[in-house]
Amino acid sequence: MLPPRCHVCHLEPGQSPSDGARGKFVLVYFADAVNPPPGWVGHPAGAVWFCPEHAPLGAEREHLASDTALRDIDAVLGRLPRRLPEAYR
């Protein structure tokens, strides 16, 4: 399992601007995700981490395959101005 790191903004829980946001990272299992067998150690294919702010972007697309969903998210974000303040980078 990979440690939480937002696919969208690359934020990690330790870098979160507020302690309240820690631990609220969401692992979204997309349609092509496979359930790893018990005892398996690794990051499940098709599962992607999102920070609390971007979790809805993933959750809204969990019925899609991960590559399709991530492309769609990138396309959506590409049309929006960057909103992340300098402090987040």
Ligand SMILES: [Zn+2]
């Ligand atoms: Zn994020």
